[in-house]
Amino acid sequence: MAPAYKLIYGDYRGVAETSRFLFKYGGIEFEDARVQFEDWPQWKEKTPFGQLPLLEHNGKQINQSIAIARYLANLVKLAGNDDWENLEIDSIVDTVSDIRQKLVPIGREQDQIRRKTLIDTLIKDSFSYHLPRLEAIVEKNNGYLALGRLTWADFYFATISPMFDAITGQDCLANYPKLKAVRDKVNELPAIKKWIETRPASDF
Structure with a gap:
């Protein structure tokens, strides 16, 4: 069975690495999907704003690295209490x-x-x-x-x-x-x- 989460980014650490760390810290399985540089042009039009990373979950897709990390931080209890x-x-x-x-x-x-x-x-x-x-x-x-x-x-x-x-x-x-x-x-x-x-x- 495929993981419930899919994180799509380039084949490097960059701004998606925070989310990868959070997934790993929380023991949450995810698909670490990496778009190769030469494949980016055909991917770009599939994204909401022509940017990566993207997080996919339950048929939904969301962009923005900090927003994704903030969401994951809440899941793994690394956010604030209020x-x-x-x-x-x-x-x-x-x-x-x-x-x-x-x-x-x-x-x-x-x-x-x-x-x-x-x-x-x-x-x-x-x-x-x-x-x-x-x-x-x-x-x-x-x-x-x-x-x-x-x-x-x-x-x-x-x-x-x-x-x-x-x-x-x-x-x-x-x-x-x-x-x-x-x-x-x-x-x-x-x-x-x-x-x-x-x-x-x-x-x-």
């Missing part, structure tokens, strides 16, 4: 997402001189501003990014922050041991550790 707690988690997730968005033009830039300029600006203007503040939040939250306990905000950071290193070619958390510890804590969870050891290889 509206305010969920707001705290969302604010962290959206902040990390803001940083991730700044990586997109760098990843697309082919001119190496221009690329280096964009990386330098990212580190000076965004990383140097956001990462110390996130580090301080972890210090106040018992080693987590929200609520003093493990939430899907930690999963989101653990799956998105490797992109910082991949795009810039630097260890962007070298000066932020508490943030690095958050990522390590998530990656060392037994179900996540097993997934990392067996998942398809990709740069990010």
Whole structure:
């Protein structure tokens, strides 16, 4: 019998990896459907807004990576216990997402001189501003990014922050041991550790 859930994305980790982590953490079976780059044009028109990932369940289809992750977090009990707690988690997730968005033009830039300029600006203007503040939040939250306990905000950071290193070619958390510890804590969870050891290889 096919799994009740199907997650459709490209053949890499990207913004779908948070949802994969959540599926694995919760022991929820899912089909990890991966669209190859050359097949994307024929897939694009089948999607609601020409984007992946997509989550399929009971004949329904939904898009948007953060919305999907938030839904799964509720299923696996990594969300807040009330509206305010969920707001705290969302604010962290959206902040990390803001940083991730700044990586997109760098990843697309082919001119190496221009690329280096964009990386330098990212580190000076965004990383140097956001990462110390996130580090301080972890210090106040018992080693987590929200609520003093493990939430899907930690999963989101653990799956998105490797992109910082991949795009810039630097260890962007070298000066932020508490943030690095958050990522390590998530990656060392037994179900996540097993997934990392067996998942398809990709740069990010």
